[in-house]
Amino acid sequence: MINSKMYELGSRRSVIREIFEYGKKRKAEIGEDKVFDFSIGNPSVESPEAVADRIKELLEVRPSTAVHGYTSAQGDPKARQAIADDLNRRFNTSFTGSNVYLTCGAAASLTISLRSIIDRDDQNVMVFAPFFTEYRVFIESMGAQISVVPASFPKLDLNLEAFRKMINEKTVAVILNSPNNPTGVVYSEEQIKELSAILEEKSREYNHPIYIISDEPYREITYGCKPPFITHYYKNSIICYSYSKGLSLPGERIGYILVPDVMPDWQKLYAAVCGAGRSLGFICAPTMFQHVITKCAPLTSDLSKYAANRELIYNGLSELGYECVRPDGAFYLFVKCLEEDANKFCMRAREYDLLLVPSDDFGCPGYVRIAYCVSADTIRNSMPAFKALAESYR
Amino acid sequence: MINSKMYELGSRRSVIREIFEYGKKRKAEIGEDKVFDFSIGNPSVESPEAVADRIKELLEVRPSTAVHGYTSAQGDPKARQAIADDLNRRFNTSFTGSNVYLTCGAAASLTISLRSIIDRDDQNVMVFAPFFTEYRVFIESMGAQISVVPASFPKLDLNLEAFRKMINEKTVAVILNSPNNPTGVVYSEEQIKELSAILEEKSREYNHPIYIISDEPYREITYGCKPPFITHYYKNSIICYSYSKGLSLPGERIGYILVPDVMPDWQKLYAAVCGAGRSLGFICAPTMFQHVITKCAPLTSDLSKYAANRELIYNGLSELGYECVRPDGAFYLFVKCLEEDANKFCMRAREYDLLLVPSDDFGCPGYVRIAYCVSADTIRNSMPAFKALAESYR
Numbered sequence: 061m062i063n064s065k066m067y068e069l070g071s072r073r074s075v076i077r078e079i080f081e082y083g084k085k086r087k088a089e090i091g092e093d094k095v096f097d098f099s100i101g102n103p104s105v106e107s108p109e110a111v112a113d114r115i116k117e118l119l120e121v122r123p124s125t126a127v128h129g130y131t132s133a134q135g136d137p138k139a140r141q142a143i144a145d146d147l148n149r150r151f152n153t154s155f156t157g158s159n160v161y162l163t164c165g166a167a168a169s170l171t172i173s174l175r176s177i178i179d180r181d182d183q184n185v186m187v188f189a190p191f192f193t194e195y196r197v198f199i200e201s202m203g204a205q206i207s208v209v210p211a212s213f214p215k216l217d218l219n220l221e222a223f224r225k226m227i228n229e230k231t232v233a234v235i236l237n238s239p240n241n242p243t244g245v246v247y248s249e250e251q252i253k254e255l256s257a258i259l260e261e262k263s264r265e266y267n268h269p270i271y272i273i274s275d276e277p278y279r280e281i282t283y284g285c286k287p288p289f290i291t292h293y294y295k296n297s298i299i300c301y302s303y304s305k306g307l308s309l310p311g312e313r314i315g316y317i318l319v320p321d322v323m324p325d326w327q328k329l330y331a332a333v334c335g336a337g338r339s340l341g342f343i344c345a346p347t348m349f350q351h352v353i354t355k356c357a358p359l360t361s362d363l364s365k366y367a368a369n370r371e372l373i374y375n376g377l378s379e380l381g382y383e384c385v386r387p388d389g390a391f392y393l394f395v396k397c398l399e400e401d402a403n404k405f406c407m408r409a410r411e412y413d414l415l416l417v418p419s420d421d422f423g424c425p426g427y428v429r430i431a432y433c434v435s436a437d438t439i440r441n442s443m444p445a446f447k448a449l450a451e452s453y454r
Numbered sequence: 455m456i457n458s459k460m461y462e463l464g465s466r467r468s469v470i471r472e473i474f475e476y477g478k479k480r481k482a483e484i485g486e487d488k489v490f491d492f493s494i495g496n497p498s499v500e501s502p503e504a505v506a507d508r509i510k511e512l513l514e515v516r517p518s519t520a521v522h523g524y525t526s527a528q529g530d531p532k533a534r535q536a537i538a539d540d541l542n543r544r545f546n547t548s549f550t551g552s553n554v555y556l557t558c559g560a561a562a563s564l565t566i567s568l569r570s571i572i573d574r575d576d577q578n579v580m581v582f583a584p585f586f587t588e589y590r591v592f593i594e595s596m597g598a599q600i601s602v603v604p605a606s607f608p609k610l611d612l613n614l615e616a617f618r619k620m621i622n623e624k625t626v627a628v629i630l631n632s633p634n635n636p637t638g639v640v641y642s643e644e645q646i647k648e649l650s651a652i653l654e655e656k657s658r659e660y661n662h663p664i665y666i667i668s669d670e671p672y673r674e675i676t677y678g679c680k681p682p683f684i685t686h687y688y689k690n691s692i693i694c695y696s697y698s699k700g701l702s703l704p705g706e707r708i709g710y711i712l713v714p715d716v717m718p719d720w721q722k723l724y725a726a727v728c729g730a731g732r733s734l735g736f737i738c739a740p741t742m743f744q745h746v747i748t749k750c751a752p753l754t755s756d757l758s759k760y761a762a763n764r765e766l767i768y769n770g771l772s773e774l775g776y777e778c779v780r781p782d783g784a785f786y787l788f789v790k791c792l793e794e795d796a797n798k799f800c801m802r803a804r805e806y807d808l809l810l811v812p813s814d815d816f817g818c819p820g821y822v823r824i825a826y827c828v829s830a831d832t833i834r835n836s837m838p839a840f841k842a843l844a845e846s847y848r
Contacts, residue, residue, distance in 0.1 A: 070729030311741025335464030347705025
């Protein structure tokens with residue numbers, strides 16, 4: 061009398077977590093600095109000092125019942141307004157706090173958004189390969205089918221030709237993730253426009269809105285390019301955000317869903333978001349970090365370190381002959397394996413104490429994901445290992 | 455293309471929240487101290503200073519990436535062990551950190567536990583009236599039927615006769631909530647033993663385990679009695695806990711699920727709990743407060759204030775002729791209305807600026823719930839209003 065799907069999900073851990081656990085063990089054996097762990101997207105850059113200052117201020121100035129007390133389910137009005145203000149300033153939008161629903165991070169943003177839309181189990185939600193592995197878990201557990209649009213080689217941008225063929229009247233949403241995990245690719249304005257045009261056309265044809273769920277935890281981490289802000293292109297967009305990466309607060313579970321004012325009947329979807337959060341067991345987002353966001357929404361960690369890392373690893377591996385997708389954002393590098401089977405390649409890399417994530421679960425076999433949110437030294441010191449790994453294939 | 459159930463859940467707010475919003479408006483009109491708001495269970499007692507001290511210590515001593523970084527999905531090993539140690543010390547159990555799964559609070563503990571068990575939509579989960587209103591939302595949204603055991607008058611303890619008649623082969627779990635919200639009743643050891651015996655018998659008869667999901671956020675708040683610790687009586691028990699009430703941290707969303715070592719095959723259910731958390735979009739419990747729990751698990755706020763409030767309100771209302779259930783725990787008083795319709799009674803009470811919650815959604819009409827986690831002055835000052843309300847019925 062146990063839910064067998066849940067048992068399977070819980071016991072067959074994600075590949076990433078498995079590698080992470082192996083890494084911990086191996087580090088204990090041979091030393092932290094001897095293992096080149098590129099497996100997990102845990103930010104390596106400190107939060108801005110303003111975060112700690114704000115926490116200390118809250119503890120000094122307010123009674124603890126005010127700091128730690130419930131907010132309304134949607135979040136504290138000041139935090140919601142601060143988020144709207146920050147977006148308006150940067151993206152020339154006109155949101156208010158009423159468009160913002162605070163969440164326990166990006167995963168919660170996604171499950172709540174999906175739950176608010178999905179109504180029947182024959183519906184489908186589309187994703188573009190390669191895609192973050194948990195999308196499959198979230199879509200299926202919120203009761204719909206996942207429909208995977210195959211990858212577009214060699215740029216790994218949006219395969220819109222395939223998308224147009226695959227979308228159907230049971231499609232209720234498409235998840236967009238730019239900058240992308242696992243590739244670091246930022247989709248171009250041209251592609252976003254084309255995607256929007258297809259969705260407009262198909263929404264009319266099927267006579268129901270098809271939402272873009274824009275999962276943007278890496279929005280702040282870009283290298284000389286700006287991801288197009290989705291609500292300017294497509295009104296039926298829901299933005300899922302998290303401060304995990306931009307403010308280096310992954311464990312604190314603080315993010316938001318934005319249901320934009322430009323969406324027709326946005327209040328209705330917003331109400332469904334509130335209902336979905338309630339039904340999944342989310343009461344409110346962690347309050348202390350809501351109050352942190354009220355002050356720190358416009359800030360980021362020192363993201364220039366990721367830019368430096370990206371140069372180091374992209375140039376280093378390219379020079380060694382690895383075929384890499386040049387990332388425009390996030391802190392991931394997607395690298396073609398030196399043999400067909402990515403799992404075998406990763407096991408071979410492990411012999412050189414390189415911990416890489418095989419791409420199979422991202423829906424795009426034959427690659428590895430390298431999370432370069434590590435110290436620059438880790439990247440530098442790993443180069444001989446990458447070199448030896450390449451040589452082992454000659 | 456919106457999930458209509460979610461829309462309904464989100465737009466038709468809970469009665470409690472509606473009253474809460476009315477209260478805010480009314481306070482702005484006539485002054486904070488003129489409105490006697492007994493609607494919401496937001497702790498009024500400050501957290502122990504050790505909580506703030508621990509937060510400051512974390513910010514001083516550790517790099518922010520360690521304070522705010524991901525933990526494993528189950529939670530930080532030290533926090534899990536601290537919780538096990540605290541339980542073992544107090545309840546003479548032998549749990550380890552492996553039995554503990556940290557959650558984003560009690561609601562998350564419940565949805566995750568339910569999700570880990572419920573496998574088919576013809577299954578049912580039983581609750582004893584009066585029950586916390588959100589149980590219905592959680593059970594239904596996790597895909598099962600709710601089966602409400604009628605209240606047992608006048609003590610409002612467990613109606614075990616009705617329970618025995620209603621349990622059936624589709625029953626997978628029963629939620630137990632002691633001290634109870636909304637009554638403050640603590641179920642006796644005798645009743646727990648009898649309930650356990652019925653469940654043992656029925657589990658054998660139906661050839662599958664029937665779980666007790668013990669929702670215990672008020673465990674620390676009792677007045678001279680100790681709620682029996684459930685795993686001593688029934689092995690197939692899952693404990694859902696939250697530090698919201700005991701440590702006055704409701705907004706921080708920190709709690710746990712305990713899958714006890716005495717449960718046969720507990721590892722399997724624990725794995726299903728991990729899978730269920732993952733599927734609902736919970737990544738890990740908020741990390742800073744995990745690290746707070748590592749230090750503060752054995753502590754509580756100064757709960758004696760609730761004991762004093764309970765005397766004040768119970769004695770005060772009894773003297774005025776109200777029929778009250780004497781609470782042994784939590785910070786709620788359940789009071790019989792002076793007319794049949796609790797909603798009408800609450801509207802009449804509003805004329806005296808008394809904000810009370812009608813009991814209909816708790817599955818036990820004709821009562822009101824009074825949350826006395828307020829200042830003693832609020833209780834004292836409210837007595838003339840209660841008196842006038844009673845007189846208006848003469």
